[in-house]
Amino acid sequence: MDKDFLQKFIDIKRETKEMINIDPLQAGGKLTNEARQALVEWGDGFSVCDFCPGRLEGIKKPPIYDFVYQALPEFIGADIVHLTHGAREGKFLIMHAVAQPNDFIIIDKNAHYTTYVAAERAGLEIKVMENSGYPEFKINVDDYEKIIKKTRNEQEGKIALVVLTYPDGNYGNLPDAKRLATISKKYKIPFLLNTAYAVGRMPINMNEIGADFIVASGHKSMASSGPIGFIGMKKEWEDILFKKSQYFKKKEVEILGCVSRGTAIMTLMASFPSVVERIKKWPEQVEKAQWFSEQMEKLGLKQLGEKPHKHDLMFFEAEKLYEISKTHKNRAFFLYKELKKTNIWGIKPGLTKNFKLSTFAANKEELQKVVEVFVSLLD
Amino acid sequence: MDKDFLQKFIDIKRETKEMINIDPLQAGGKLTNEARQALVEWGDGFSVCDFCPGRLEGIKKPPIYDFVYQALPEFIGADIVHLTHGAREGKFLIMHAVAQPNDFIIIDKNAHYTTYVAAERAGLEIKVMENSGYPEFKINVDDYEKIIKKTRNEQEGKIALVVLTYPDGNYGNLPDAKRLATISKKYKIPFLLNTAYAVGRMPINMNEIGADFIVASGHKSMASSGPIGFIGMKKEWEDILFKKSQYFKKKEVEILGCVSRGTAIMTLMASFPSVVERIKKWPEQVEKAQWFSEQMEKLGLKQLGEKPHKHDLMFFEAEKLYEISKTHKNRAFFLYKELKKTNIWGIKPGLTKNFKLSTFAANKEELQKVVEVFVSLLD
Numbered sequence: 001m002d003k004d005f006l007q008k009f010i011d012i013k014r015e016t017k018e019m020i021n022i023d024p025l026q027a028g029g030k031l032t033n034e035a036r037q038a039l040v041e042w043g044d045g046f047s048v049c050d051f052c053p054g055r056l057e058g059i060k061k062p063p064i065y066d067f068v069y070q071a072l073p074e075f076i077g078a079d080i081v082h083l084t085h086g087a088r089e090g091k092f093l094i095m096h097a098v099a100q101p102n103d104f105i106i107i108d109k110n111a112h113y114t115t116y117v118a119a120e121r122a123g124l125e126i127k128v129m130e131n132s133g134y135p136e137f138k139i140n141v142d143d144y145e146k147i148i149k150k151t152r153n154e155q156e157g158k159i160a161l162v163v164l165t166y167p168d169g170n171y172g173n174l175p176d177a178k179r180l181a182t183i184s185k186k187y188k189i190p191f192l193l194n195t196a197y198a199v200g201r202m203p204i205n206m207n208e209i210g211a212d213f214i215v216a217s218g219h220k221s222m223a224s225s226g227p228i229g230f231i232g233m234k235k236e237w238e239d240i241l242f243k244k245s246q247y248f249k250k251k252e253v254e255i256l257g258c259v260s261r262g263t264a265i266m267t268l269m270a271s272f273p274s275v276v277e278r279i280k281k282w283p284e285q286v287e288k289a290q291w292f293s294e295q296m297e298k299l300g301l302k303q304l305g306e307k308p309h310k311h312d313l314m315f316f317e318a319e320k321l322y323e324i325s326k327t328h329k330n331r332a333f334f335l336y337k338e339l340k341k342t343n344i345w346g347i348k349p350g351l352t353k354n355f356k357l358s359t360f361a362a363n364k365e366e367l368q369k370v371v372e373v374f375v376s377l378l379d
Numbered sequence: 380m381d382k383d384f385l386q387k388f389i390d391i392k393r394e395t396k397e398m399i400n401i402d403p404l405q406a407g408g409k410l411t412n413e414a415r416q417a418l419v420e421w422g423d424g425f426s427v428c429d430f431c432p433g434r435l436e437g438i439k440k441p442p443i444y445d446f447v448y449q450a451l452p453e454f455i456g457a458d459i460v461h462l463t464h465g466a467r468e469g470k471f472l473i474m475h476a477v478a479q480p481n482d483f484i485i486i487d488k489n490a491h492y493t494t495y496v497a498a499e500r501a502g503l504e505i506k507v508m509e510n511s512g513y514p515e516f517k518i519n520v521d522d523y524e525k526i527i528k529k530t531r532n533e534q535e536g537k538i539a540l541v542v543l544t545y546p547d548g549n550y551g552n553l554p555d556a557k558r559l560a561t562i563s564k565k566y567k568i569p570f571l572l573n574t575a576y577a578v579g580r581m582p583i584n585m586n587e588i589g590a591d592f593i594v595a596s597g598h599k600s601m602a603s604s605g606p607i608g609f610i611g612m613k614k615e616w617e618d619i620l621f622k623k624s625q626y627f628k629k630k631e632v633e634i635l636g637c638v639s640r641g642t643a644i645m646t647l648m649a650s651f652p653s654v655v656e657r658i659k660k661w662p663e664q665v666e667k668a669q670w671f672s673e674q675m676e677k678l679g680l681k682q683l684g685e686k687p688h689k690h691d692l693m694f695f696e697a698e699k700l701y702e703i704s705k706t707h708k709n710r711a712f713f714l715y716k717e718l719k720k721t722n723i724w725g726i727k728p729g730l731t732k733n734f735k736l737s738t739f740a741a742n743k744e745e746l747q748k749v750v751e752v753f754v755s756l757l758d
Binding site for chain 1: 380382384385386387388389390391392393394395396402404405407408409410413414415416417418419420421422423424425426428429430441442445446449450453454464465467468471475492493495496497499500505597598599602603604605606624625626627630632633635636638639640641642643645646648649651652655724728
């Protein structure tokens with residue numbers, strides 16, 4: 001193989017590393033210093049398996065067992081936690097374990113694309129619970145009752161699962177999950193709450209909400225390297241989701257024995273004490289998000305989704321920027337380029353009229369700089 | 380949450396990091412310096428997604444696209460490569476995509492446990508191709524023909540897949556994969572070669588062998604952090620294994636959109652130029668393995684599996700050590716403890732009579748030290 005060609009794979013720098021990050025996908029996954037140390041210490045393949053008793057989650061040195069069986073369940077208010085490669089893999093695992101092909105699944109219109117794709121992989125029929133449309137795109141959970149009844153009346157198959165995204169990744173809306181738990185209980189349908197953008201950012205208690213399962217993401221919201229996430233569940237589901245192999249009695253079928261056989265579990269653990277601290281400051285995060293939204297609206301942009309806003313993820317509509325882009329020399333890329341020039345990262349190249357961002361990782365001074373770029377562009 | 384309890388998750392040192400490593404699971408996954416740099420640079424969650432065009436493997440900056448579409452296919456002699464979380468996830472993906480529940484799968488007796496568990500997760504019926512038993516435990520691939528005929532005569536279902544482990548993780552045997560490809564073609568059954576312990580250690584060419592699919596592991600054999608691996612396949616399988624979602628046209632269903640959204644793909648890439656170099660030295664690795672086997676046999680241990688041995692993985696039977704363990708103060712742990720004392724890592728605690736190891740990561744001087752420990756114990 002050509003040596004010059006091979007050179008391109010080494011010593012690659014990440015140019016955005018030190019920038020102000022408002023990318024919704026990245027704002028909650030930036031490593032702590034503790035996690036960065038863990039990365040290096042535990043980087044080698046299968047390093048965590050030095051003292052393996054037969055399954056990853058049983059490892060006591062490093063203390064993965066204490067983390068999975070004690071720290072995480074307490075943190076999210078679940079009876080049981082098991083690791084996965086991420087929230088999407090958790091969703092597929094649950095669907096694959098509790099549903100049969102051609103069963104129905106009811107998901108909210110604001111669901112992440114991976115909820116659709118996981119259901120598709122599991123062979124499920126998807127029924128979509130609509131949102132309220134422009135401008136708030138709210139999910140009224142009471143409507144789930146209608147769709148449950150309608151599906152039961154009109155369809156042969158079983159409704160295997162109800163899913164709610166909390167919050168969704170576009171608008172950062174937080175629907176009434178507790179109420180949906182009551183509805184799903186009434187109809188005896190298991191309820192999965194997707195908290196990929198919640199656990200690690202804000203306080204979440206699965207048992208208080210009343211969900212059967214939640215999925216969470218380390219690389220999305222817990223200052224961890226990826227891919228890693230977990231499922232929280234009520235005790236009664238453990239034997240169904242994590243049933244042991246008929247061939248190897250210690251190995252769980254749905255995770256193919258072990259999941260995160262590498263450094264990601266170590267970064268998730270190393271950041272955990274900081275994550276426990278940061279969720280205590282969630283009210284300040286919400287205040288910062290609302291402040292930012294106000295500043296942007298003063299400039300004539302419109303924040304879509306719930307208002308007053310209760311999450312750091314938000315979506316803006318910006319007619320004026322779109323107008324400017326029509327005649328700007330960089331066209332639709334002008335907003336992206338202007339932000340990059342001022343060391344701000346996270347709004348997708350080519351977007352001007354509609355874009356999403358997160359205020360989670362940036363502090364108020366940094367967000368002030370973001371506002372100033374918008375001021376200068378709209379001047 | 381209690382602060383003292385939380386402290387246990389940070390600043391955890393890996394005591395085995397600098398030891399001579401003969402652990403079969405770890406010997407091929409030790410990072411290169413280039414990979415260690417990549418870890419730190421790309422450690423943040425979703426860092427590789429800075430310039431995402433809609434799917435991970437399409438990312439050109441960093442050059443994941445060139446790596447997956449050009450470098451890896453050329454390296455393993457496959458038409459197409461796609462990333463997975465590892466070899467086991469690759470096996471499940473293939474089984475899930477090409478087989479229906481209750482179909483039959485024929486696997487070799489030496490298969491890794493994850494081959495069983497992946498088939499179990501996919502709902503498949505497993506038929507096991509026996510090995511030759513003690514002491515070589517060889518897979519005679521011609522016997523596959525018998526089991527194919529027998530299964531077809533006696534069973535209703537379809538044989539969806541034939542699997543061969545190359546080499547297996549216990550004995551390091553390398554069966555005649557090329558011959559099995561011919562047999563599987565004759566019976567029109569797709570053929571999967573599990574090369575988790577081959578790709579990255581020794582030269583492998585999927586198309587020369589004639590397999591339909593191979594699975595490989597970054598953290599096991601390519602000096603990469605985990606979890607990461609890939610599937611190599613013939614072109615005609617791509618649309619079946621990696622079919623696009625009906626809901627999101629860029630997203631592939633079986634990988635739920637994207638797999639390795641983190642640092643592992645960067646370590647796999649960064650180590651790749653070194654891996655390309657190291658497989659050129661495979662004849663020296665085999666020579667070293669055979670030399671080590673001879674030294675151990677001179678001491679009265681017996682190397683099981685194929686002889687002369689053609690792989691760094693090997694299995695020993697050590698009656699004399701077992702005898703010593705019966706009266707030693709550390710009992711069955713004495714071998715593990717004696718090795719650890721001399722800075723040697725990789726034989727499982729509690730084993731004396733039968734154990735496996737790998738000579739891949741240790742150089743000849745280091746292996747000489749290993750031999751000397753055995754000399755001293757058997758003296």
